[in-house]
Amino acid sequence: MLAKILINTSVNSLNKVYDYLIPEELEPEAEIGKRVEVSFGRGKELTEGIIVKLETEYEEPKYKLKPIESFLDDISYIDEKRLKLAKYISYVYFCNVYDALKLMLPPGTKSKNSSKSLDTRKDKRVILIKSHDDIMQDIEANVVKSAKQIQLLSFLMYNDNVLISDIIEGLGISRSVISTAQKNGYVDIVECEKQVDFLKDLNVERTKALTPTDEQKKVIAGICGYIYDEEYKQCLIHGVTGSGKTEVYLQLIENVLNQGRRAIVLVPEISLTYQTVERFVSRFGNNIAILHSKMTVSQRKDEYKRIKRGEVDIVIGARSAIFAPVEDLGLVIIDEEHDTSYYSQTKPKYSTKDIAAYICKEAGAVLVLGSATPEINTYNKAINGQIELFEMKNRAADAKLPSIELVNLRDDRIMGNTSSISLKLKAAIEENIKNHEQTMLFLNKRGYNSYLTCKQCGYVFNCPNCDVAMTYHKTNNLLLCHYCSHVEKNVSICPKCGSEEISSYNLGTEKLEEELKEMFPNISVLRMDADTTVARDSQAKILDEFKNEDVDVLIGTQMISKGHDMPNVTLVGIIGTDSLLAMNDFCASERAFSNIYQVSGRAGRSTKEGRVLIQTSDTDNYILQAVEHNDYNEFFDKEIEYRKTFGYPPFIDILLFEISGQNLYDVKQNAQILYSLLNENNYNEYRVYSPKSPFIQRINNRYRVNVMLKAKLNTKIYSSIYEKIKIYNSKAKNNTNLIVTKNPTFI
Ligand code: ADP
Ligand code: ZN
Ligand code: ZN
Numbered sequence: 001m002l003a004k005i006l007i008n009t010s011v012n013s014l015n016k017v018y019d020y021l022i023p024e025e026l027e028p029e030a031e032i033g034k035r036v037e038v039s040f041g042r043g044k045e046l047t048e049g050i051i052v053k054l055e056t057e058y059e060e061p062k063y064k065l066k067p068i069e070s071f072l073d074d075i076s077y078i079d080e081k082r083l084k085l086a087k088y089i090s091y092v093y094f095c096n097v098y099d100a101l102k103l104m105l106p107p108g109t110k111s112k113n114s115s116k117s118l119d120t121r122k123d124k125r126v127i128l129i130k131s132h133d134d135i136m137q138d139i140e141a142n143v144v145k146s147a148k149q150i151q152l153l154s155f156l157m158y159n160d161n162v163l164i165s166d167i168i169e170g171l172g173i174s175r176s177v178i179s180t181a182q183k184n185g186y187v188d189i190v191e192c193e194k195q196v197d198f199l200k201d202l203n204v205e206r207t208k209a210l211t212p213t214d215e216q217k218k219v220i221a222g223i224c225g226y227i228y229d230e231e232y233k234q235c236l237i238h239g240v241t242g243s244g245k246t247e248v249y250l251q252l253i254e255n256v257l258n259q260g261r262r263a264i265v266l267v268p269e270i271s272l273t274y275q276t277v278e279r280f281v282s283r284f285g286n287n288i289a290i291l292h293s294k295m296t297v298s299q300r301k302d303e304y305k306r307i308k309r310g311e312v313d314i315v316i317g318a319r320s321a322i323f324a325p326v327e328d329l330g331l332v333i334i335d336e337e338h339d340t341s342y343y344s345q346t347k348p349k350y351s352t353k354d355i356a357a358y359i360c361k362e363a364g365a366v367l368v369l370g371s372a373t374p375e376i377n378t379y380n381k382a383i384n385g386q387i388e389l390f391e392m393k394n395r396a397a398d399a400k401l402p403s404i405e406l407v408n409l410r411d412d413r414i415m416g417n418t419s420s421i422s423l424k425l426k427a428a429i430e431e432n433i434k435n436h437e438q439t440m441l442f443l444n445k446r447g448y449n450s451y452l453t454c455k456q457c458g459y460v461f462n463c464p465n466c467d468v469a470m471t472y473h474k475t476n477n478l479l480l481c482h483y484c485s486h487v488e489k490n491v492s493i494c495p496k497c498g499s500e501e502i503s504s505y506n507l508g509t510e511k512l513e514e515e516l517k518e519m520f521p522n523i524s525v526l527r528m529d530a531d532t533t534v535a536r537d538s539q540a541k542i543l544d545e546f547k548n549e550d551v552d553v554l555i556g557t558q559m560i561s562k563g564h565d566m567p568n569v570t571l572v573g574i575i576g577t578d579s580l581l582a583m584n585d586f587c588a589s590e591r592a593f594s595n596i597y598q599v600s601g602r603a604g605r606s607t608k609e610g611r612v613l614i615q616t617s618d619t620d621n622y623i624l625q626a627v628e629h630n631d632y633n634e635f636f637d638k639e640i641e642y643r644k645t646f647g648y649p650p651f652i653d654i655l656l657f658e659i660s661g662q663n664l665y666d667v668k669q670n671a672q673i674l675y676s677l678l679n680e681n682n683y684n685e686y687r688v689y690s691p692k693s694p695f696i697q698r699i700n701n702r703y704r705v706n707v708m709l710k711a712k713l714n715t716k717i718y719s720s721i722y723e724k725i726k727i728y729n730s731k732a733k734n735n736t737n738l739i740v741t742k743n744p745t746f747i
Contacts, residue, residue, distance in 0.1 A: 004053035033078030106304035239392030241601025261330025269318040291317030337369035373594035402603040402610030454494035455501040484700040528556035661736030686711030
């Protein structure tokens with residue numbers, strides 16, 4: 001038997017398939033989509049490939065075919081449909097077909113090439129067995145001295161429970177570093193992580209469908225019409241916070257199942273919590289597979305197998321669950337569709353909504369997007385008729401929308417109040433405490449970390465490997481880089497001017513907590529920010545504590561904008577809004593609006609009426625005005641006008657070519673090559689901007705340079721760019737990497 005095999009190689013230009021022989025004894029196992037090991041090129045190392053075609057009758061080739069060595073998978077996850085999808089992805093995002101196929105393999109399926117010495121098919125993972133405080137103390141006290149040990153431990157504090165191979169590859173350390181940490185009692189290597197098995201531990205009572213409200217009824221009936229047609233259709237449910245979108249999803253799924261078809265539900269990673277899953281399980285039992293990055297690789301593989309064997313009808317997961325091998329797909333739901341986690345940040349940088357639309361088109365399925373603050377691009381399509389629009393303007397279950405007020409900080413300044421909490425907010429908190437109701441204080445900050453600076457010369461303590469300031473951990477006097485895990489200890493002198501006057505900067509939430517406790521000495525306060533949520537699950541724990549216990553105020557950053565119903569929260573205070581309104585890219589206002597609006601939506605989720613106070617010095621700002629009026633459309637109308645005037649999506653498409661590598665000179669030169677190529681024979685069909693460094697120029701010693709292109713993309717332009725990238729790949733120096741993003745949300 002002859003097999004056409006796509007080889008996994010990092011050489012950009014190779015998307016070709018090669019012929020191999022399947023020895024007779026292996027023929028029964030041969031199947032399209034299975035990964036194999038073959039010898040390729042001159043090296044002795046075996047290379048991984050995927051069977052894309054099998055031929056029993058073929059012409060004897062002129063040269064002798066090499067046989068495949070072995071199969072790497074016991075079942076195949078990739079069929080003809082998925083191959084087609086991979087080709088589509090490689091076309092749209094200008095990447096290798098193999099890179100696209102990797103998205104469809106079960107999570108944790110590592111390519112053999114990337115970790116030669118390790119058996120990655122076993123799920124060996126590294127976990128921390130000492131508390132973060134203990135580790136920090138040991139580092140501080142020089143009990144842990146070696147730079148590699150510190151690097152490993154600090155990495156694990158931010159990413160606990162990681163595959164050994166990922167650590168070795170990602171940090172560039174040897175396995176002995178891990179063994180040493182194990183010997184010294186800091187980490188343990190486990191075969192299979194102890195984790196909540198969402199379904200097994202869930203002992204939930206079954207619920208029946210609620211009687212839908214009139215608004216819900218209309219939406220359900222409308223979308224069900226499309227579901228019965230078994231044709232592709234994209235719908236947007238624009239429903240205010242608490243309007244009962246989830247109940248609509250549940251009833252839509254019920255209808256799809258009754259039709260003998262299946263559904264995929266995508267939620268933002270951060271909202272994939274026990275509570276979310278519970279709502280689905282209580283309705284549908286364990287006819288559900290869950291794909292969560294916090295499950296072990298083997299658990300996820302098991303879920304993939306259940307899905308592949310057709311044992312479940314509903315798949316719930318974050319972004320990558322869109323690639324789950326679901327047959328007879330009738331419905332895909334993307335909840336909180338405005339969430340930026342639906343854009344992949346690694347190669348290929350795909351848009352989950354685009355992929356979902358493609359998959360639904362192929363399957364004749366309905367794609368439902370839901371949000372209280374849809375992406376500008378999505379809503380624009382909806383009012384242009386490309387997406388069917390459904391509106392839900394009222395909260396379900398008798399809850400009213402909160403009243404929203406802008407608080408002008410200039411008034412406070414006139415009154416001489418210098419605190420971050422305005423007099424009005426102070427009075428409201430006081431009243432809330434009296435009434436035993438809960439308050440959330442939301443600090444709008446983009447960077448919610450603290451940095452160290454020199455008071456004398458203004459020097460900022462940056463990471464030596466990245467162009468970012470390191471985060472300061474006050475309690476342990478440690479500086480840590482969140483991008484590459486570099487650590488510095490006990491900093492006391494400015495390396496630039498020798499001054500000892502060093503101060504921490506920007507620790508907003510901590511300062512806010514101090515001020516609040518000064519104002520109200522006897523209240524209990526919880527704080528949720530990057531510092532208090534280092535450990536996995538700590539976020540959920542803090543939210544649970546807030547929900548269940550006698551806590552008056554929760555202070556937090558963006559993190560608290562997502563999450564559960566908190567019936568006792570009647571006051572939301574939004575502080576530091578002005579910094580969020582400072583624009584630095586074209587999507588900033590969209591993010592600001594959705595952030596502020598979503599946080600406001602945390603108030604008054606039950607029968608108790610909610611109140612939101614937004615502090616600002618810019619009460620005329622159009623974003624805040626729209627939030628105050630609880631009016632998404634007011635914001636949309638202004639924003640779309642702005643996009644039109646200044647030439648941004650959805651009126652034009654952006655392709656961002658990111659070139660990265662360790663040698664800045666090569667990176668710049670390759671960017672120049674690409675820039676020139678794109679400009680060749682360009683008859684004003686698109687506009688290319690000269691190479692530019694992004695905001696963070698260097699991460700983990702890799703430099704980055706971007707080339708941006710704006711165009712009304714069509715197939716002709718696409719093909720011409722495709723050809724140019726092929727030429728680029730043959731001309732450019734090989735030691736850099738090219739990633740293309742279509743309509744990026746950050747520039
Ligand atoms: P959303 O997803 O739009 O924010 P949810 O689906 O979480 O809203 O619903 C908000 C609250 O309203 C939940 O507590 C939910 O149980 C309740 N709810 C939703 N639909 C109904 C209904 N038809 N009847 C009674 N309560 C409902
Ligand atoms: Zn200095
Ligand atoms: Zn760094």
